[in-house]
Amino acid sequence: MTVRQITVKDIAGKLRLHYTTVSKALRDHPDISPDTKHRVLSLAKELDYHPNSIAKSLKKQATSTIGIIVPLIKNDFFSAVISGVEEVAYGRGFNTVVCQSNENSDREAIHVRTLISNRVDGVLVSVAQTSTSCDHFRALPKQGIALVFFDRVCEDINTDKVVADDFGGAVQAVRHLIQSGYKKVAHIAGPKSTSIGRDRCKGYVNELKQNKIQINPEFIIYGGLQEDDGVVATRKLLSSSTIPEAIFAVNDPVALGAYKEIKRNALNIPKDVALVGFGNNTLSSYLDPPLTTVTQSPYEQGKAAANMLLKRIENSQSGNPSEVKVVETKLIIRKST
């Protein structure tokens, strides 16, 4: 007993009209008389007619759908970005499809392929940390699909981007540590393959130099972007010959790992080791002590990215040069420093 869904033909049949007439009436086309429009509309409601957007998309060669690829939705930075994107997309009649890469490059490539097959009109992406190459994204522009990166971007692909001021945020964080009197400041850095990893590390190095502090290579530990990576890096730092007085972590999940490992060693934050994160994830304000960190307005980033993408979609012919939007960051000082 498969239920066949109602189509324009069904309603045309009952009304003894041609189905194209019905189609026009449903779309409020000026051709059609108010009377027939009314009859069509009321029968449509009565029969519970739902237009088939599959068919419409096929005909129109456009789906009014955008894809969003993020590493992990449970990271509340990304959840907030998604909400921002939805806000503007829905407001302009677009739908969204959210895809998680799980920080996995292969999964990411599969999502790209699926989104192309589903003929989305545009894609927003924040790159997985295991994606050393960005080649799998090139298919998008090649297929005429708009592409905007946010947060973790691919520098060697020439498209619009939205990023936080990663360099500036890192500078603020490190400056605050130095001004608070910490001399031996270490950095748990993100993967060199990610833009945020590189830029935040540059900010760290730059600010130390500004303060004429010698860069100690043992104080820069490279790793991933998750909690576990913070644990591992901190273990290394705490077992080295000179223990740092303060740690600047590439992001809040990593800072959380550091936090746990520092506590596990029965050390006091900030007396023994001060700690700064990046991202202002919800969790950070609940730690004991609450974490000093850098906000990066994820909701605004999401809205900005969606607006850029829709602009590209709506005038796809224009070859405007690509834009990079940088959103402000701000240091939030709490008790961990």
Next chain:
Amino acid sequence: MTVRQITVKDIAGKLRLHYTTVSKALRDHPDISPDTKHRVLSLAKELDYHPNSIAKSLKKQATSTIGIIVPLIKNDFFSAVISGVEEVAYGRGFNTVVCQSNENSDREAIHVRTLISNRVDGVLVSVAQTSTSCDHFRALPKQGIALVFFDRVCEDINTDKVVADDFGGAVQAVRHLIQSGYKKVAHIAGPKSTSIGRDRCKGYVNELKQNKIQINPEFIIYGGLQEDDGVVATRKLLSSSTIPEAIFAVNDPVALGAYKEIKRNALNIPKDVALVGFGNNTLSSYLDPPLTTVTQSPYEQGKAAANMLLKRIENSQSGNPSEVKVVETKLIIRKST
């Protein structure tokens, strides 16, 4: 310079074959000779052919896509459910579309309509707290679209469901409080319109009765499911004539609100007021003191719900009676009690 995407016809033209032959070759149909298959496949790769799933779906009258409607993805209970759903959906060749209701019944109804228009094969939903009526979901089964509820379910719609043992979990939580010596146990209850609100409240009432403790109506405060609701309810409890010795909150976000309000009043948890949540959200283990709560295996719930849904989709004709799967809950005792 709109880029037209490659179709079967393009590759057929270059190979001087009929496009249906190409279509079959692409799908590895036994009709086609290995030689032509090979030529087709390699040209497809060379031209960067991406099959148009829109067209395929239209023809097949099936999209291999399931929709998931959740209140808020930033709640990590739901993020974890989504991951579980994705795990099984991807494994069986299905795609997912994640929709947030933002706890808003109207938004939820819009999502339902959009999903129907997009002809998804099935929908998974956890109901928004403002949805007092479930009527907007009835269109789904009526249109022949499979429907499975999880976590927050609609009891008056006859479909498959996956729920935690809400009653049992509440009983465990309250029993633990009583056994720990707390006599005056209050409950911050969820909306009566939600299944979790009702069932957890029943568990609370039941366990008090089991212990011959008089139910004090002033100790049951009804509210929503978010942090703010916990704040408001706690304010009420703390300003009443008799202050409770312990609070059982309907879920972790509400418990978090309670936690904040208790601390704001400079009261000690658990000495002045003990606190139990429900859900084991990530945050709960980081509070000070860490929160005693009830786990409900969100990842497993997601997998179970997806499996039930796919089973319905794959044998849509069979009118098997609807199933309700109950997943175990377990009390996690931390320092807040």
Next chain:
DNA sequence: CTGAAAGCGCTAACAG
């Protein structure tokens, strides 16, 4: 104002 015809890209049934 309404109807007819064509086509979006694909698959399925049937013919050669």
Next chain:
DNA sequence: CTGTTAGCGCTTTCAG
């Protein structure tokens, strides 16, 4: 083994 034909549900163009 390959080709032909028809059609999924809709929109668009052109006739009536």
